[in-house]
Amino acid sequence: xxxxxxxxxxxxxxxxxxxxxxxxxxxxxxxxxxxxxxxxxxxxxxxxxxxxxxxxxxxxxxxxxxxxxxxxxxxxxxxxxxxxxxxxxxxxxxxxxxxxxxxxxxxxxxxxxxxxxxxxxxxxxxxxxxxxxxxxxxxxxxxxxxxxxxxxxxxxxxxxxxxxxxxxxxxxxxxxxxxxxxxxxxxxxxxxxxxxxxxxxxxxxxxxxxxxxxxxxxxxxxxxxxxxxxxxxxxxxxxxxxxxxxxxxxxxxxxxxxxxxxxxxxxxxxxxxxxxxxxxxxxxxxxxxxxxxxxxxxxxxxxxxxxxxxxxxxxxxxxxxxxxxxxxxxxxxxxxxxxxxxxxxxxxxxxxxxxxxxxxxxxxxxxxxxxxxxxxxxxxxxxxxxxxxxxxxxxxxxxxxxxxxxxxxxxxxxxxxxxxxxxxxxxxxxxxxxxxxxxxxxxxxxxxxxxxxxxxxxxxxxxxxxxxxx
Amino acid sequence: xxxxxxxxxxxxxxxxxxxxxxxxxxxxxxxxxxxxxxxxxxxxxxxxxxxxxxxxxxxxxxxxxxxxxxxxxxxxxxxxxxxxxxxxxxxxxxxxxxxxxxxxxxxxxxxxxxxxxxxxxxxxxxxxxxxxxxxxxxxxxxxxxxxxxxxxxxxxxxxxxxxxxxxxxxxxxxxxxxxxxxxxxxxxxxxxxxxxxxxxxxxxxxxxxxxxxxxxxxxxxxxxxxxxxxxxxxxxxxxxxxxxxxxxxxxxxxxxxxxxxxxxxxxxxxxxxxxxxxxxxxxxxxxxxxxxxxxxxxxxxxxxxxxxxxxxxxxxxxxxxxxxxxxxxxxxxxxxxxxxxxxxxxxxxxxxxxxxxxxxxxxxxxxxxxxxxxxxxxxxxxxxxxxxxxxxxxxxxxxxxxxxxxxxxxxxxxx
Numbered sequence: 001x002x003x004x005x006x007x008x009x010x011x012x013x014x015x016x017x018x019x020x021x022x023x024x025x026x027x028x029x030x031x032x033x034x035x036x037x038x039x040x041x042x043x044x045x046x047x048x049x050x051x052x053x054x055x056x057x058x059x060x061x062x063x064x065x066x067x068x069x070x071x072x073x074x075x076x077x078x079x080x081x082x083x084x085x086x087x088x089x090x091x092x093x094x095x096x097x098x099x100x101x102x103x104x105x106x107x108x109x110x111x112x113x114x115x116x117x118x119x120x121x122x123x124x125x126x127x128x129x130x131x132x133x134x135x136x137x138x139x140x141x142x143x144x145x146x147x148x149x150x151x152x153x154x155x156x157x158x159x160x161x162x163x164x165x166x167x168x169x170x171x172x173x174x175x176x177x178x179x180x181x182x183x184x185x186x187x188x189x190x191x192x193x194x195x196x197x198x199x200x201x202x203x204x205x206x207x208x209x210x211x212x213x214x215x216x217x218x219x220x221x222x223x224x225x226x227x228x229x230x231x232x233x234x235x236x237x238x239x240x241x242x243x244x245x246x247x248x249x250x251x252x253x254x255x256x257x258x259x260x261x262x263x264x265x266x267x268x269x270x271x272x273x274x275x276x277x278x279x280x281x282x283x284x285x286x287x288x289x290x291x292x293x294x295x296x297x298x299x300x301x302x303x304x305x306x307x308x309x310x311x312x313x314x315x316x317x318x319x320x321x322x323x324x325x326x327x328x329x330x331x332x333x334x335x336x337x338x339x340x341x342x343x344x345x346x347x348x349x350x351x352x353x354x355x356x357x358x359x360x361x362x363x364x365x366x367x368x369x370x371x372x373x374x375x376x377x378x379x380x381x382x383x384x385x386x387x388x389x390x391x392x393x394x395x396x397x398x399x400x401x402x403x404x405x406x407x408x409x410x411x412x413x414x415x416x417x418x419x420x421x422x423x424x425x426x427x428x429x430x431x432x433x434x435x436x437x438x439x440x441x442x443x444x445x446x447x448x449x450x451x452x453x454x455x456x457x458x459x460x461x462x463x464x465x466x467x468x469x470x
Numbered sequence: 471x472x473x474x475x476x477x478x479x480x481x482x483x484x485x486x487x488x489x490x491x492x493x494x495x496x497x498x499x500x501x502x503x504x505x506x507x508x509x510x511x512x513x514x515x516x517x518x519x520x521x522x523x524x525x526x527x528x529x530x531x532x533x534x535x536x537x538x539x540x541x542x543x544x545x546x547x548x549x550x551x552x553x554x555x556x557x558x559x560x561x562x563x564x565x566x567x568x569x570x571x572x573x574x575x576x577x578x579x580x581x582x583x584x585x586x587x588x589x590x591x592x593x594x595x596x597x598x599x600x601x602x603x604x605x606x607x608x609x610x611x612x613x614x615x616x617x618x619x620x621x622x623x624x625x626x627x628x629x630x631x632x633x634x635x636x637x638x639x640x641x642x643x644x645x646x647x648x649x650x651x652x653x654x655x656x657x658x659x660x661x662x663x664x665x666x667x668x669x670x671x672x673x674x675x676x677x678x679x680x681x682x683x684x685x686x687x688x689x690x691x692x693x694x695x696x697x698x699x700x701x702x703x704x705x706x707x708x709x710x711x712x713x714x715x716x717x718x719x720x721x722x723x724x725x726x727x728x729x730x731x732x733x734x735x736x737x738x739x740x741x742x743x744x745x746x747x748x749x750x751x752x753x754x755x756x757x758x759x760x761x762x763x764x765x766x767x768x769x770x771x772x773x774x775x776x777x778x779x780x781x782x783x784x785x786x787x788x789x790x791x792x793x794x795x796x797x798x799x800x801x802x803x804x805x806x807x808x809x810x811x812x813x814x815x816x817x818x819x820x821x822x823x824x825x826x827x828x829x830x831x832x833x834x835x836x837x838x839x840x841x842x843x844x845x846x847x848x849x850x851x852x853x854x855x856x857x858x859x860x861x862x863x864x865x866x867x868x869x870x871x872x873x874x875x876x877x878x879x880x881x882x883x884x885x
Contacts, residue, residue: 100714103718103719104718104790212799212828212829212830213828214828214829214830214831216831217831329883349760349765349857350760350763350765350801354763354800354801357800358796358800358801361796361800394792395792395796395830398792399790399792399793399796402718402790402792402793403789403790403792403793407789408721409721409788409789409855409857409858411857412855412857412858412861414612414616414858414861433883434625435629435882436624436627436628436629436631436632436633436882437619437624437632437882437885438619438885439623439625440616440619440620442620
């Protein structure tokens with residue numbers, strides 16, 4: 001157990017080890033299989049194009065990147081038997097639009113799957129998610145043409161939905177620096193910054209030991225299947241082969257952010273007695289909800305005002321805990337705030353030491369990108385294409401969403417949800433620790449709506465080759 | 471007032487099983503307002519639950535009722551039966567040993583239930599000594615203070631001035647007079663610390679005395695564990711889909727886990743000893759709102775049934791199933807493994823306490839496969855977490871006392 005097996009980087013898709021930060025243009029193509037033989041042929045041609053983590057390790061900066069992921073129904077469409085699909089976890093098999101999952105995720109009301117643009121019960125079944133990245137708009141279009149548009153007719157697949165993204169800013173649409181706290185993979189490449197957690201590879205890649213020092217459950221196929229001899233034999237069951245090795249689960253969610261309503265709400269809560277607006281107070285209140293200032297500076301380290309130097313400094317902007325940095329009570333960064341919920345660090349019971357261990361068992365690799373589009377009434381719609389990688393949907397993504405963000409009882413609170421991204425419905429409130437007593441911001445609306453999404457599996461390269469087998 | 475656990479086990483007449491299931495679904499479907507059991511009116515009832523055990527065909531179909539209540543069983547049953555006699559007759563008339571053609575009268579029903587009640591070898595209470603009346607009072611006091619804070623913000627006031635307003639408000643309020651706990655939470659945690667010292671002082675000499683026996687026991691244990699590893703043949707059991715439907719709807723959830731004890735006297739007596747130890751700790755040390763580090767359990771118990779061949783675990787907890795099971799593994803895996811490694815199909819354990827529940831995925835799968843769906847489950851305060859309750863009790867017990875400095879600051883932070 002002491003020796004860490006090296007990551008099989010050439011078999012791991014590139015998205016696992018990089019977010020392609022130098023490629024601001026991306027396109028997400030949601031495809032459905034119409035004809036299995038055609039789809040397999042299309043996939044066979046695509047496999048050599050897939051970006052792997054091995055390529056990344058060679059240090060040259062590519063101009064484009066291609067990754068691919070599948071829903072459970074998609075795997076079945078590529079010929080996987082029901083028995084084999086049943087070796088995947090329940091959450092993945094059910095899919096994000098299933099009623100059980102919606103309850104866990106808080107996808108209700110306007111955010112319910114029945115209202116979605118993609119991935120919902122009435123918007124067409126999703127089978128394949130093709131992720132395209134490029135350094136330029138032109139490069140993205142050329143790539144997309146070559147791999148999809150020019151050959152789509154007769155490919156055996158149809159396009160269900162597409163979503164483009166241009167990462168024009170380091171800030172998310174509400175105006176806050178995004179993507180600061182990100183765990184590193186043990187044995188992966190890249191420099192570890194102060195305060196960054198280095199987690200066992202098994203948290204993010206199947207086939208490796210996780211933070212519990214055990215192997216995550218391994219999806220497998222019948223070893224008698226033709227073509228399955230490509231895959232490694234299962235260590236626990238000689239009649240199975242490991243389909244999941246070097247793969248991981250990808251959560252994809254389109255989250256629209258009501259920027260106007262967000263800042264209007266801050267304004268309405270901070271107006272002076274004479275009715276005048278105060279921009280600084282609005283930003284201060286919004287920052288209390290986020291837990292960081294717009295620059296990214298954490299409130300725990302910068303309690304009174306923004307510190308852009310701190311916010312921009314990757315060596316310092318994530319190097320903190322709450323209790324260890326004298327913010328146990330939440331007077332600087334409220335207990336209710338977004339970053340204290342999504343990564344509680346040392347604040348969970350029974351004590352900081354245990355909390356540090358437990359917090360690390362629910363982390364995500366975030367790969368999100370912003371989007372902006374014109375909606376029918378001529379207005380702009382902005383938001384985030386939330387993407388996250390994890391080896392256990394229930395213990396990682398769903399847990400954070402259900403037990404930390406949407407729980408009104410998080411860390412001893414009475415009735416407060418994540419003020420930024422929870423399923424608030426206008427009746428809840430936000431509690432800000434203050435002296436002499438807490439301040440309660442009433443009538444918290446839902447600022448972020450779910451517009452679509454799905455659970456995908458991002459297989460290893462060898463598993464992709466297995467899928468192309470006739 | 472002391473909280474108790476009542477467990478009643480009855481055999482169901484096999485032909486009546488469908489009728490009973492239908493009846494319990496009807497009661498459980500509107501647990502707050504059904505026509506059979508007026509749960510909300512029973513002033514001594516914290517939690518209650520009926521489950522049907524029928525999947526293991528080695529055993530006849532069985533109905534188990536478990537509740538958590540104030541005071542002794544007899545007094546509680548008097549109150550329970552007084553409002554629920556017709557409902558209880560409807561439920562138990564389909565069970566064996568029920569011989570009341572025109573329905574049992576209150577005294578007969580009480581006798582019948584007590585005759586079928588079983589002892590509880592290990593029982594844990596999240597907030598010991600807090601009666602339902604007291605809990606409701608604490609919730610009301612805190613809710614009232616909160617409402618007052620929200621209607622008149624205190625920004626700019628000194629701590630002392632803010633506290634004076636709160637105290638005045640409670641004094642003026644005639645609806646909720648604080649009923650202060652006989653033993654405060656601080657006194658309780660002091661008692662826990664003293665108890666652990668006393669237990670160690672008594673326990674250590676005993677341990678030294680029985681050490682030779684322990685060595686023999688340990689060698690036997692390792693032999694059993696090695697044998698279990700060789701014969702480990704873990705069938706995959708079906709999971710009741712209804713479990714998912716009732717989960718994560720309220721803040722609190724209920725967990726029933728039913729397993730078969732490994733055959734042989736060695737495992738049974740080891741299990742009984744571990745349960746005895748857990749019970750001892752639950753009464754002496756785990757009296758401050760956590761069971762082995764898990765801070766979300768209101769009540770928990772283990773019951774041996776069917777001539778000690780089956781072990782039943784009941785608990786009422788806060789949050790999602792996934793977070794509860796995660797807590798088991800993160801915080802209490804040794805203790806739980808110590809219990810359940812003596813039962814069949816549990817993930818392999820070493821030295822009684824190691825392994826087992828540390829295998830998180832196997833442990834979760836094992837739990838799902840052995841969880842029993844509760845058709846009827848009632849909580850008297852379904853929106854309160856244990857953490858909430860502890861804050862409520864602290865607020866209620868402290869508000870009105872002369873507080874200053876750090877003590878005052880601590881009080882105001884509870885809100």
